[in-house]
Amino acid sequence: MKNWLILLPMLLLLACENTPKNTVTQPATPEPAKPETLTDLENNPPAPPYEFAFRLDKPDATFTMPGKLTEISGLSLTTDGQFLLANNDEEGKIFYLSKENGKVVDEIKFESSGDYEGIEMVGEEIYVVKSNGTIIRVKNSDKKKDRAKSYKTSLNSDNDVEGLAFDPNTGYLLLACKGKAGKGEEFKRKRAVYAFDLTGNKLLEKPVFLIGRDEIQKWAGKGSASLTQKLAEFFEPSLADDAFAPSGIAIHPMTREIYILSSVGKILVVLNGNGEILHIEPLNPKLHRQPEGICFDRDGTLFIANEGKDGSGKVFRFAVH
Numbered sequence: 001m002k003n004w005l006i007l008l009p010m011l012l013l014l015a016c017e018n019t020p021k022n023t024v025t026q027p028a029t030p031e032p033a034k035p036e037t038l039t040d041l042e043n044n045p046p047a048p049p050y051e052f053a054f055r056l057d058k059p060d061a062t063f064t065m066p067g068k069l070t071e072i073s074g075l076s077l078t079t080d081g082q083f084l085l086a087n088n089d090e091e092g093k094i095f096y097l098s099k100e101n102g103k104v105v106d107e108i109k110f111e112s113s114g115d116y117e118g119i120e121m122v123g124e125e126i127y128v129v130k131s132n133g134t135i136i137r138v139k140n141s142d143k144k145k146d147r148a149k150s151y152k153t154s155l156n157s158d159n160d161v162e163g164l165a166f167d168p169n170t171g172y173l174l175l176a177c178k179g180k181a182g183k184g185e186e187f188k189r190k191r192a193v194y195a196f197d198l199t200g201n202k203l204l205e206k207p208v209f210l211i212g213r214d215e216i217q218k219w220a221g222k223g224s225a226s227l228t229q230k231l232a233e234f235f236e237p238s239l240a241d242d243a244f245a246p247s248g249i250a251i252h253p254m255t256r257e258i259y260i261l262s263s264v265g266k267i268l269v270v271l272n273g274n275g276e277i278l279h280i281e282p283l284n285p286k287l288h289r290q291p292e293g294i295c296f297d298r299d300g301t302l303f304i305a306n307e308g309k310d311g312s313g314k315v316f317r318f319a320v321h
Helices: 002-017 038-043 213-221 225-232 237-242
Strands: 061-064 072-077 083-088 092-098 104-111 116-122 125-130 135-138 148-151 161-167 172-177 190-197 209-212 245-251 258-264 267-271 277-282 291-296 302-306 314-318
Touching: 072 125, 072 161, 072 302, 083 116, 104 135, 116 172, 116 291, 125 161, 125 172, 161 258, 172 245, 190 245, 209 213, 209 267, 213 277, 258 291
Parallel strands: 072 116, 072 291, 116 161, 161 245, 245 291
Antiparallel strands: 061 314, 072 083, 083 092, 092 104, 116 125, 125 135, 135 148, 161 172, 172 190, 190 209, 245 258, 258 267, 267 277, 291 302, 302 314
């Protein structure tokens, strides 16, 4: 018995030494991923593709502007929703237009000549922005001296402000710049939207949105072939600096999406509230010869104003498609 007790450890040691040294323990076979169940899909449905709501090549109505609005620049809706507001880029005048036929039903002179661009009505007051960033508040007053008040901002003609919109969620006016977004590396190859706080009547220091030409190119690569091809035409090296230059801005009254027109390149860019690109819609250059103004009616009907490039100014109306 003692001999067996002595031999047993020796046998175990020999067995260990004879075990092959390259033996590798095989990992357990992973379980196959479980397919998504109907419940999973219901709880986490995939995001639906974005559906653009308008046919911008087929307006439901076309309004031909009179001579004094050949250079129509800004477009807005009155607070009561009864009329469109428009201005041209040379005279200090505001025009009330019929939504049914585009006829001028009234006009207000608030200043002398200047480079006026966007227009927006907030409450009982109308705001007009100049290309140099100056904002003019126009009151409904019979006294000319009380009618208009100007607010100079830090923006200038290099920024070339063209679009103006009101964001009811923040209480800010949004200023879309056609020119330089700002100074420094972070602003290169970008266009900016700044915000003007109506509470303190001052411009926020930093832009609320920065839109890069590279972002538009990347987004276009995910779109349809026709859109990609269309955009590629406007991103040749010779056009790189001006391929996207905002000329008008508006906020959809229901979705709160931000619509930005660009006459240069003939596109309309749709952003969400975080400034992310949701959609890019090419504009037919034969129809939209120089799109400058944009606004929505309360029901989501879209209006786009075009300057009269070698012709009359036009306002197009687009119902939800």
